[in-house]
Amino acid sequence: MPLLVANVPWPGEDIDPTAVVAAHLALPEAALAAVRLLKRSVDGRRRPPTWLANYRVDLSGGEQAEAALLRSPPHGVRPFTARDEVRFADQDPASVPRVAWPAGHRPIVVGAGPAGLFAALRLGEAGAPAILLERGEPVERRHHDVRAFWRHARLDPDSNVVFGEGGAGAFSDGKIYTRRRDGELGWVFRRLVEHGADPAVLEEGWAHLGTDRIREILPRLRARLAELGVEVRFRARAEGFLVEGGRCVGVRLATGEELRGAPVLVATGHSARDTWQAMLEAGAAAEQRPIHIGARVEHPQRLIDEARYGPGLFGSARGGLPAASYRLTSNPPGGRARPAHTFCMCPGGTVVAATNLPERVVVNGMSYSGRRAAYANSAVVVEVTPADYPGSDPLAGARFQDAIEARAWQVGGGEFRAPAQLVSDLLAGRASGGVPRVSYTLGVTPGDLREVLPEPLVEGMVAALRHFDRQIAGFAGPEAVLIAPETRTTAPLRFLRGPDYQSPTLPGLVPLGEGAGYAGGIASAALDGFRAAQALIERTCPARA
Numbered sequence: 001m002p003l004l005v006a007n008v009p010w011p012g013e014d015i016d017p018t019a020v021v022a023a024h025l026a027l028p029e030a031a032l033a034a035v036r037l038l039k040r041s042v043d044g045r046r047r048p049p050t051w052l053a054n055y056r057v058d059l060s061g062g063e064q065a066e067a068a069l070l071r072s073p074p075h076g077v078r079p080f081t082a083r084d085e086v087r088f089a090d091q092d093p094a095s096v097p098r099v100a101w102p103a104g105h106r107p108i109v110v111g112a113g114p115a116g117l118f119a120a121l122r123l124g125e126a127g128a129p130a131i132l133l134e135r136g137e138p139v140e141r142r143h144h145d146v147r148a149f150w151r152h153a154r155l156d157p158d159s160n161v162v163f164g165e166g167g168a169g170a171f172s173d174g175k176i177y178t179r180r181r182d183g184e185l186g187w188v189f190r191r192l193v194e195h196g197a198d199p200a201v202l203e204e205g206w207a208h209l210g211t212d213r214i215r216e217i218l219p220r221l222r223a224r225l226a227e228l229g230v231e232v233r234f235r236a237r238a239e240g241f242l243v244e245g246g247r248c249v250g251v252r253l254a255t256g257e258e259l260r261g262a263p264v265l266v267a268t269g270h271s272a273r274d275t276w277q278a279m280l281e282a283g284a285a286a287e288q289r290p291i292h293i294g295a296r297v298e299h300p301q302r303l304i305d306e307a308r309y310g311p312g313l314f315g316s317a318r319g320g321l322p323a324a325s326y327r328l329t330s331n332p333p334g335g336r337a338r339p340a341h342t343f344c345m346c347p348g349g350t351v352v353a354a355t356n357l358p359e360r361v362v363v364n365g366m367s368y369s370g371r372r373a374a375y376a377n378s379a380v381v382v383e384v385t386p387a388d389y390p391g392s393d394p395l396a397g398a399r400f401q402d403a404i405e406a407r408a409w410q411v412g413g414g415e416f417r418a419p420a421q422l423v424s425d426l427l428a429g430r431a432s433g434g435v436p437r438v439s440y441t442l443g444v445t446p447g448d449l450r451e452v453l454p455e456p457l458v459e460g461m462v463a464a465l466r467h468f469d470r471q472i473a474g475f476a477g478p479e480a481v482l483i484a485p486e487t488r489t490t491a492p493l494r495f496l497r498g499p500d501y502q503s504p505t506l507p508g509l510v511p512l513g514e515g516a517g518y519a520g521g522i523a524s525a526a527l528d529g530f531r532a533a534q535a536l537i538e539r540t541c542p543a544r545a
């Protein structure tokens with residue numbers, strides 16, 4: 001049986017690891033027949049921090065030699081099991097034959113974010129003549145629209161940081177932090193690599209794509225969809241759903257055009273409140289769901305690097321180490337304050353304006369693949385439950401978010417300037433008269449975040465920030481700035497769906513991805529899209545799935 005050799009220092013890109021692995025096993029290099037990299041990540045607890053890798057190793061002496069070694073295995077060595085075989089498979093375990101799709105079954109996918117794109121890709125691979133509708137622009141144009149917004153506060157409500165080809169994940173850090181690369185997730189990761197992602201994402205424990213890379217992947221995915229016979233339409237906003245005999249049979253576009261097709265897979269993301277309304281009006285049932293809300297905290301990346309890696313280890317002195325990151329949680333005992341955590345940390349990134357609505361302020365974080373910006377940011381977000389919402393209907397959570405976003409516009413003083421406060425001032429209970437330079441391009445208005453966020457959320461943030469400051473020196477120090485509000489962490493409602501992925505109250509409509517309450521990031525949204533498409537393929541062409 002081959003061996004799994006864990007936690008071996010990684011020798012670097014394009015360097016044959018045989019010598020280091022042999023040294024780790026105290027064997028001559030000739031004793032190793034094959035060495036395959038499985039995964040690598042930085043161990044920040046070591047001084048100095050070190051890249052470590054796990055390998056699959058076959059010994060030249062075959063099973064006998066491996067069994068002999070396993071009798072008294074060196075540290076971190078164990079058999080490479082059948083489960084590992086599945087987990088680290090480099091095959092595509094889920095490919096489907098491409099066959100003629102039954103006439104009269106033209107699926108409509110609404111939304112070209114990760115859920116919609118990967119659903120359409122899977123359907124296309126199976127031969128379905130699907131149509132993919134996207135309210136925004138292709139990523140090249142969208143990029144210009146987003147730049148115009150970030151530079152000149154000119155907002156296009158349909159082409160912005162959350163709407164347009166690639167969905168909300170297109171202008172992001174592109175974190176795809178999942179421990180697994182097998183099965184369906186393996187399919188997602190391999191498709192990303194086939195269309196331009198760095199193959200290292202297949203091996204890195206903390207893989208991320210970066211906005212620049214995502215911008216290269218999307219046009220290739222679009223071209224692949226066209227090759228597969230999927231029709232992609234931009235500036236095609238679904239405004240209503242056609243219902244006949246209690247079933248969803250198509251969509252009505254904002255232009256008035258009606259498109260018939262079924263099922264309708266609705267993957268419109270966490271910001272398409274107008275589409276939620278239309279889905280509810282058409283008869284799809286939904287329920288409220290808890291979310292998290294707070295503010296982005298920004299520090300110099302240097303501060304995080306030094307806290308994580310040691311004094312002086314920042315910038316070029318970091319060598320091959322990545323910009324350091326963190327993930328922190330706070331759960332004050334006795335319920336003194338609400339639980340909170342850091343969310344969507346962007347090392348070497350920037351805080352960005354991320355609204356799709358005029359006169360609303362929403363912030364988020366993004367980075368490029370090199371993560372070279374001088375700042376680190378994350379959202380410090382606090383639990384919000386349906387008990388906080390102003391009503392019991394499914395859209396009450398969206399109204400709760402919206403009220404905060406509107407207040408932030410007022411407090412920020414308009415033109416998408418964001419309210420900001422020094423962490424130290426928030427902890428001291430005083431408004432900030434000024435803040436250091438921040439990465440948010442549309443300007444910030446120093447003040448008191450208590451004017452923007454409800455008191456229980458501020459209390460949760462205060463408790464969390466005190467706790468985080470004990471874990472990362474300087475987290476609440478004079479360089480730490482809060483920029484608010486971060487409201488769009490996920491959808492505050494979930495559309496019901498049955499085991500066949502369809503709405504039980506509106507068959508023919510398939511609620512999908514983050515906006516429907518079934519995903520919380522790029523990878524999970526893509527996976528949800530894949531699974532729903534697969535269920536549809538199995539239902540429509542049982543013999544071929």
Ligand SMILES: Cc1cc2nc3c(=O)[nH]c(=O)nc-3n(C[C@H](O)[C@H](O)[C@H](O)COP(=O)(O)OP(=O)(O)OC[C@H]3O[C@@H](n4cnc5c(N)ncnc54)[C@H](O)[C@@H]3O)c2cc1C
Pocket residue numbers: 110111112113114115116133134135136161162163164165166167168169170171172173174175176236237238239267268269270271272275344352354364365366512513514515519520521522523525526
């Ligand atoms: C700035 C930012 C940074 C992020 N960083 C990360 C990260 O690093 N890692 C991570 O995993 N996640 C990140 N996320 C979250 C991630 O982007 C989402 O979880 C993911 O994109 C959800 O995928 P989705 O396909 O369900 O929805 P979305 O990506 O939101 O896509 C929905 C799509 O539907 C379209 N649409 C909406 N309404 C209609 C309509 N009526 N008709 C036609 N089209 C419509 C929208 O234009 C959009 O393209 C980030 C989000 C933001 C905003």
